Amino acid sequence: MIRTIMVELSTIEAAAYRQKLRGGHPGIVIMRYDTDQPGIATVNRKSGEPDPSHNTDLKLFPLEAFREAMELTSGMPYSRRGKVKLSGEKEDASSQEETAEELATVDSAEYEAIVKSYTNRKGELSYELLNKDFIQFAKSSRVISDMVANHASEEDIRNHVVKVKLESITGNRELTVAQTQRIVEMLDEVSPRHVFKELNDEIRKMLASR
Known part of the structure; x- marks a missing residue:
């Protein structure tokens, strides 16, 4: 359950x-x-x-x-x-x-790691803290800077940020885009709005400034 x-x-x-x-x-x-x-x-x-x-x-x-x-x-x-x-x-x-995929996602080390990293004292996921951390990485990453300069899509940039950050948090360097997307979907289902709203807004600003 x-x-x-x-x-x-x-x-x-x-x-x-x-x-x-x-x-x-x-x-x-x-x-x-x-x-x-x-x-x-x-x-x-x-x-x-x-x-x-x-x-x-x-x-x-x-x-x-x-x-x-x-x-x-x-x-x-x-x-x-x-x-x-x-x-x-x-x-x-x-x-x-529940599907086997959903159970596997909830049981996964990646999902548990992101929950542990960004859960506040009330037991709630701090989307503010999560977005702040991911935005800071996006602004400091040379790869992201190159993607912006080459007019990569907002979705591709966000997927890269999320994938690299999850790899950093969990130590798992073999995550696929599909796996990270499933984790994002599970996080998003308990959020009052899109979990990466602030990150998406920041990526749009980065793209618009080029």
Whole structure:
């Protein structure tokens, strides 16, 4: 099971966490203390709002509770955890379908290393610290300077920065672009916005100045 740390809600008497839902979508799972049936919503990346599933009772699981759960779990990294149980209740029945690739990514040394390097005391990934570190590397790298001078694409430059930084953090010099992209996707799913927004903005500025 791929999910974040469980948090307690104040909106209703329940606990919640982010989890990979069917189809690979990130979602919010709320578990009330007075019922075995969980409330589930996907995270709409365009609107930033929760989209409850059709069988979620909004009287038991109001939108305000999902919004609170999204706020409390924002930035929390995924980890591989056991089945979820509230005290005295049955096991979580919100059957999820994590792929082998997703499990491998969460279990990977590369994902764990970046989480460890940029997680703050609250247990949240510090996207500010991560972007600051990656931007500093981009500005000091001779390779990046040459790529900018040769009008390389924003995507190619970002992929190079992320790959080299991950190699530096983990000591793994054999990462592929596909592997780094999967790690970025997993980080991005628990971010309130694109994980490398500031890095992308800085790369655009570098390209525009040429």
